[in-house]
Amino acid sequence: xxxxxxxxxxxxxxxxxxxxxxxxxxxxxxxxxxxxxxxxxxxxxxxxxxxxxxxxxxxxxxxxxxxxxxxxxxxxxxxxxxxxxxxxxxxxxxxxxxxxxxxxxxxxxxx
Amino acid sequence: xxxxxxxxxxxxxxxxxxxxxxxxxxxxxxxxxxxxxxxxxxxxxxxxxxxxxxxxxxxxxxxxxxxxxxxxxxxxxxxxxxxxxxxxxxxxxxxxxxxxxxxxxxxxxxxxxxxx
Numbered sequence: 001x002x003x004x005x006x007x008x009x010x011x012x013x014x015x016x017x018x019x020x021x022x023x024x025x026x027x028x029x030x031x032x033x034x035x036x037x038x039x040x041x042x043x044x045x046x047x048x049x050x051x052x053x054x055x056x057x058x059x060x061x062x063x064x065x066x067x068x069x070x071x072x073x074x075x076x077x078x079x080x081x082x083x084x085x086x087x088x089x090x091x092x093x094x095x096x097x098x099x100x101x102x103x104x105x106x107x108x109x110x111x
Numbered sequence: 112x113x114x115x116x117x118x119x120x121x122x123x124x125x126x127x128x129x130x131x132x133x134x135x136x137x138x139x140x141x142x143x144x145x146x147x148x149x150x151x152x153x154x155x156x157x158x159x160x161x162x163x164x165x166x167x168x169x170x171x172x173x174x175x176x177x178x179x180x181x182x183x184x185x186x187x188x189x190x191x192x193x194x195x196x197x198x199x200x201x202x203x204x205x206x207x208x209x210x211x212x213x214x215x216x217x218x219x220x221x222x223x224x225x226x227x
Contacts, residue, residue: 034215043204043218044155087154099145099216103154 003027006088006102014110017078021105023071023088030100033064035073036087038104044087047073078109113139115207117219124195125227131191132222134205140185141207145216146178149202161188161205195226 006023013019025033033050048055050062050071061074071088088102114137124130134144142163147155159180160168167180179191192199202223206216 041202041221041223043221045218046215049215099157101147101155 001026002103004088004090004100004102006105008103008105010106010108012108012110013078015078015080017109018074018076019078019107020075021073021086021088021107023073023102025069025071025088025090025100027090027092027100028069030069030090030092032091033071034089034091035060035062035071036089036101038085038087040085044089044101047086075107078107080109080111083107083109113207113217115141115205115217115219117205117222119222120220121223121225123225123227126196127194129191129193130195130224131189132203132205132224134188134190134207134219136186136207136217139207141188142185144182144188144205144207146180146188146190147204147206149204149221155204158190163188192224195224197226200224200226 004025011019035047036044037047038044048057048062050064052064055062059076063072075082085104085106087104090100092098116135116137118133122130144161146158148158149155157170158173161180161182163182163185169175177193182188202221204218204221206218208216
């Protein structure tokens with residue numbers, strides 16, 4: 001089983017739709033959590049950090065549930081420019097610091 | 112935000128040659144940099160952690176003699192793929208945490224290596 005798991009998608013949604021991505025992690029010692037966005041053939045870019053209290057940035061809302069080891073990303077009012085791959089990222093400190101990337105969820109927003 | 116550059120952005124080489132990729136933090140010091148590899152439609156896989164002034168820490172399954180890492184200064188880490196083969200063709204990306212904070216990583220633009 002992968003340490004960080006995501007639904008690969010693709011999610012095909014119309015402009016203006018609300019879409020939610022989920023991610024689960026297996027290592028309970030994981031310390032910090034992020035969503036990154038990666039466009040085709042480009043490097044990942046930090047979208048937002050994820051906290052238990054929830055984190056909102058404009059149309060994007062991220063949530064962490066430590067008890068269930070589950071992370072979510074909600075995108076409201078989807079734009080064409082939101083089309084990308086969204087990577088769930090987990091940092092764990094035990095056994096040596098390490099960043100684990102999920103395989104990503106592909107999103108296509110259509111006009 | 113912090114800027115990380117990589118050079119070259121794309122390289123095509125013959126099998127058996129060595130290729131050096133540079134990763135630079137342009138506006139901050141990076142005591143630790145990370146090297147990743149990404150095959151098509153797959154996630155980023157950490158290859159090694161590059162520590163300034165000391166030996167790199169390699170992930171399991173990554174050959175340290177094949178992927179040579181040098182982190183000679185606080186702003187530069189290099190990855191040399193020695194005796195490259197077609198199966199080494201991939202997207203290589205480095206990242207660094209700003210001022211020693213590895214919680215949030217800033218990524219270089221990546222280097223696409225094609226070995227013929």
